[in-house]
Amino acid sequence: GQSLEQPSEVTAVEGAIVQINCTYQTSGFYGLSWYQQHDGGAPTFLSYNALDGLEETGRFSSFLSRSDSYGYLLLQELQMKDSASYFCAVRDDTNAGKSTFGDGTTLTVKP
Amino acid sequence: DTGVSQDPRHKITKRGQNVTFRCDPISEHNRLYWYRQTLGQGPEFLTYFQNEAQLEKSRLLSDRFSAERPKGSFSTLEIQRTEQGDSAMYLCASSGTGYTGELFFGEGSRLTVL
Numbered sequence: 001g002q003s004l005e006q007p008s009e010v011t012a013v014e015g016a017i018v019q020i021n022c023t024y025q026t027s028g029f030y031g032l033s034w035y036q037q038h039d040g041g042a043p044t045f046l047s048y049n050a051l052d053g054l055e056e057t058g059r060f061s062s063f064l065s066r067s068d069s070y071g072y073l074l075l076q077e078l079q080m081k082d083s084a085s086y087f088c089a090v091r092d093d094t095n096a097g098k099s100t101f102g103d104g105t106t107l108t109v110k111p
Numbered sequence: 112d113t114g115v116s117q118d119p120r121h122k123i124t125k126r127g128q129n130v131t132f133r134c135d136p137i138s139e140h141n142r143l144y145w146y147r148q149t150l151g152q153g154p155e156f157l158t159y160f161q162n163e164a165q166l167e168k169s170r171l172l173s174d175r176f177s178a179e180r181p182k183g184s185f186s187t188l189e190i191q192r193t194e195q196g197d198s199a200m201y202l203c204a205s206s207g208t209g210y211t212g213e214l215f216f217g218e219g220s221r222l223t224v225l
């Protein structure tokens with residue numbers, strides 16, 4: 001079956017760096033995406049890794065190791081507005097947008 | 112175009128009633144997806160359209176659920192004979208042909224079945 005594992009909760013202070021890990025077991029793998037979702041809001045795309053390595057977008061970076069079935073999202077210079085849920089999602093099908101999502105990590109940023 | 116829009120945002124219904132949700136994707140996107148999300152969980156894939164063709168439907172989706180995308184523009188998701196277990200957020204997403212790993216989600220339609 002398909003499964004993704006990520007920590008349920010993470011807490012950090014403003015200005016710090018936090019890493020959210022994601023391990024996956026899926027029947028197929030075409031890429032790993034990360035989404036942010038604030039309470040009551042829509043999931044919004046953060047990053048996508050199809051190949052091994054690090055992708056950097058401003059304060060956010062995402063890493064993928066396909067051999068380890070592992071990825072992480074790195075958030076730097078944390079701000080209060082980064083408090084949200086973060087989901088990793090595996091594109092596990094040739095159907096481009098069909099993804100299996102993890103259950104999310106709730107990040108709380110404290111002053 | 113400001114993004115994916117969904118209507119209604121909230122729906123409360125009694126068990127056994129039928130409900131219909133509408134999704135208007137980003138106009139240039141030919142791919143449209145329906146996902147369902149319950150509290151504390153990630154979105155769960157329901158079905159997918161490319162233009163007007165429904166190309167895939169989750170095995171988890173019972174025959175009480177039906178989706179359409181006439182003319183390849185907006186889409187509707189209908190749930191017949193609702194059950195309390197159908198209570199969830201129904202999310203619509205769209206993407207273009209050149210996939211970059213990004214799905215554009217709408218704000219969702221929250222269904223509460225009493």
